[in-house]
Amino acid sequence: METRRDIFQAIADPTRRAILALVALHAMTPGAIAAQFDSKRQTISKHIQILQECELLTPKQTGREIHYHLNPVKMKEVSDWAEQYRRLWEEKLDSFERYVMELKTKKQKK
Amino acid sequence: MSQSTDLQNRTLTIKKTFDAPVEIVWEAWTQPEHIAQWWAPKGMKVNVVEHDFHVGGKWKYTIPMPDGSEFISDGVYSVIVEPEKIFSSANFRPMTEGVEMQVFFERDGEKTNFTFNCIHATEEYCRQQEKMGFYNGWGTAFERLAAMASALSK
Numbered sequence: 001m002e003t004r005r006d007i008f009q010a011i012a013d014p015t016r017r018a019i020l021a022l023v024a025l026h027a028m029t030p031g032a033i034a035a036q037f038d039s040k041r042q043t044i045s046k047h048i049q050i051l052q053e054c055e056l057l058t059p060k061q062t063g064r065e066i067h068y069h070l071n072p073v074k075m076k077e078v079s080d081w082a083e084q085y086r087r088l089w090e091e092k093l094d095s096f097e098r099y100v101m102e103l104k105t106k107k108q109k110k
Numbered sequence: 111m112s113q114s115t116d117l118q119n120r121t122l123t124i125k126k127t128f129d130a131p132v133e134i135v136w137e138a139w140t141q142p143e144h145i146a147q148w149w150a151p152k153g154m155k156v157n158v159v160e161h162d163f164h165v166g167g168k169w170k171y172t173i174p175m176p177d178g179s180e181f182i183s184d185g186v187y188s189v190i191v192e193p194e195k196i197f198s199s200a201n202f203r204p205m206t207e208g209v210e211m212q213v214f215f216e217r218d219g220e221k222t223n224f225t226f227n228c229i230h231a232t233e234e235y236c237r238q239q240e241k242m243g244f245y246n247g248w249g250t251a252f253e254r255l256a257a258m259a260s261a262l263s264k
Contacts, residue, residue, distance in 0.1 A: 086122055091151065093226060097128055099148035100138045104130040 007074065010054040015039065016047050020056060020070065027060070027067040122228040132215050135222040136193040139213065145171065149183075165190055169198070185211070193217075200228075 011017055019033055034044040048068065051057040056075065057068045128135050138144045142161040150156035150173050160170040170184035182203040189197035195214045201207040212227040 086124070089122065089124055089226065089228060092149070093124055093126060093224075095148045095151075096138065097126060099144065100128050100130045100135055103138050103144065104134050107134065 005050060005053045007054045007056065010050055010056060013047070015044075016051055019044070019047055019051060023057060023068050023070045027069045029065050029067055033068065122230070124226045126224045126226075127218065128222045128224055129220075130222060131220050132193050132217040132222045135224060136215055139215075140196070149173075160184070163187065163190065 011020070015037065018037075022028060022033060022036055030045060030048055031041075033048065034041045037044055048057060052059060052068075054074070055071050058071045059066045059068055138148070140163055142158040145161070146156050146158050149171055154173050157172045157174070158170075159172055160168050162168050165187055167187050168184065169187070170182065172183075173181040175181060183200065184203075185198045185200035187196065187198045189195060193215055195212065197210065197212050200209045200211045202209065208230075210227075210229040212225075212229070214223075214225040214227075216223040216225075
């Protein structure tokens, strides 16, 4: 089974988040993006490729150059990140509530 | 975007009513031996590495992952008013950093009204983002991007 790239996995990496931040300001060529980092150009290309596979970046050909644009539609998915946290916190607080009830029962027995 | 809307967008709020008196809820939330029982997701173990329950005190809990890595939560208490409220900075590595947690306990007879706020990113980050024209309501996931980009482009 082929696993599709996960958008949240894509943005879990600080370099990739930095790339998105740069491209959010204005569309950039791969060379211009790579020039912002100390990493090898190949490494940055790999990051760009992953972001492109998740459709966070869209390449647009202008003459002989490719400019990467940020994909606002895809970014919308990420905007619900707080909701991801909500689920985690709700689980944690449910677990807390169960524990509070256990503790209450224990104390009543004493 | 007004400041209050902005704060709402960055704040995750969960309210609950517990069928237990506030003393028990407070104890379960604040005592390390209790925290160890509920903090970790089901089937996982939590280590309470540090738990200095004072204003300015540090807390750190780790959850070992099956692959050998650790999920680390830590922070510093900024407000403690027993048995009403606790504020603390918090990092949840590797997920997010620079979060503020606010927990309110309100006595309701033998029950407790509980409010949990998790505020993503600080005002400072948002100001930086606004300065760069980046903050446009995409929300918390990219709270630190602008700061990072400005650091990288120096």
